[in-house]
Amino acid sequence: GNSVTQMEGPVTLSEEAFLTINCTYTATGYPSLFWYVQYPGEGLQLLLKATKADDKGSNKGFEATYRKETTSFHLEKGSVQVSDSAVYFCALSDLNSGGSNYKLTFGKGTLLTVNP
Amino acid sequence: SQTIHQWPATLVQPVGSPLSLECTVEGTSNPNLYWYRQAAGRGLQLLFYSVGIGQISSEVPQNLSASRPQDRQFILSSKKLLLSDSGFYLCAWSDPAGGNTIYFGEGSWLTVV
Numbered sequence: 001g002n003s004v005t006q007m008e009g010p011v012t013l014s015e016e017a018f019l020t021i022n023c024t025y026t027a028t029g030y031p032s033l034f035w036y037v038q039y040p041g042e043g044l045q046l047l048l049k050a051t052k053a054d055d056k057g058s059n060k061g062f063e064a065t066y067r068k069e070t071t072s073f074h075l076e077k078g079s080v081q082v083s084d085s086a087v088y089f090c091a092l093s094d095l096n097s098g099g100s101n102y103k104l105t106f107g108k109g110t111l112l113t114v115n116p
Numbered sequence: 117s118q119t120i121h122q123w124p125a126t127l128v129q130p131v132g133s134p135l136s137l138e139c140t141v142e143g144t145s146n147p148n149l150y151w152y153r154q155a156a157g158r159g160l161q162l163l164f165y166s167v168g169i170g171q172i173s174s175e176v177p178q179n180l181s182a183s184r185p186q187d188r189q190f191i192l193s194s195k196k197l198l199l200s201d202s203g204f205y206l207c208a209w210s211d212p213a214g215g216n217t218i219y220f221g222e223g224s225w226l227t228v229v
Contacts, residue, residue, distance in 0.1 A: 032216050043206055043223040044160075051216075089160065093216040102148070102216035108159035 002027045006090045006107035013080055013114050021075040021110050023064075023090035031092040033057075033066050033073040034104070038087040047075075047088070080114045087111050118143035122207040122221040129228055135180075135194040137224050139207030142188065147209040149190040150218065151182055154204040166190060167212065202228045 007022040025033065032051045036044040048057030053068035062077045073090060090107040122139040129135060141147050151163045162175045164182035172182050179198050183191045190207055207221040 034217070036220075044220040046217060046219065049217060093218070102210060102218065103150070103162055103165060104160075104218050106160040 002031065002092055002094060002105045004090050004092055004105055004107040006088075006110055008108075008110070009087075010111040010113060013112070015082055015114055015116050016079045017114075019075070019077040019080045019084075019112070021088055021090075021112070023073045023075065023107060025071050025073065025090075025092050027071075027092055027094060027105075029094060031094040033064070034091040034093060035062070035064055035073070035075050036089040036091060036106075038089065038109070040086070044089065080112075082114050082116050085112055085114045118209070118211075118219070120207060120209055120219060120221040122205075122224055124224060125222065126225045127227070129197050129226065131199055131228055132196045135192070135197050135201070135226070137192040137205055137207075137226075139190045139192075139221055140188055141190075141209045144188070144209070144211060146187060146212065148212050149184060150208040150210075151190065151192050152206040152208060152220075154206065154223075156203065160206070164192070197228045199228050202226055 003026045005024050034049045035047040037047045038044050048059040050057040050066035053066055056065045064073050064075045066073055087109045089109045091104045093102045093104050119142045149166045152160045153163050154160050164172055164174055166172050166184045169184055180194050205224045208218045210218045
């Protein structure tokens, strides 16, 4: 079956530091890949996505490139801010077994804390 | 634009009591609907999904059930809650004609005591 593995947290950085959160996946076929962000006490928000190999998703200074050869989708940001403190989830999407809708398979999430 | 709302946002229920969480989607028709659960310190688990009124698929055996009485309404229920049902429950939707992106509601915190 499909699976997503992302780096264990928590990750603690100082403001303006470089961020990398690793994510690798196992899937049959050609899934789409996503990063979601969950701020404290809130639901999940879509941060960025990529739908095919070599696509780069980007939003709010974050970016991730869909690497089929290494089955990876690592999240990066050049200079983090305190407001980026949140839990980040890597996910892949593919059709369910019945072929009638997509479902997401999530990693376990990585807690990021950015200190001023 | 499309919006999704779920309620209540927070509830504390005794063991053995019933549960009803509601979710509605606005601004779209015939969405795919989902219920996910996030247990403390763990990732998200898909509980149910629905591709249409009255059509419910369960991903894992459990103490919960789901119903879709109207096109844009999705309800998560239990007749008798267990302590292990505690967690953060997220409703979500996707557009079956618009690709594979899934959008989440604000979430509902359930504590079973």
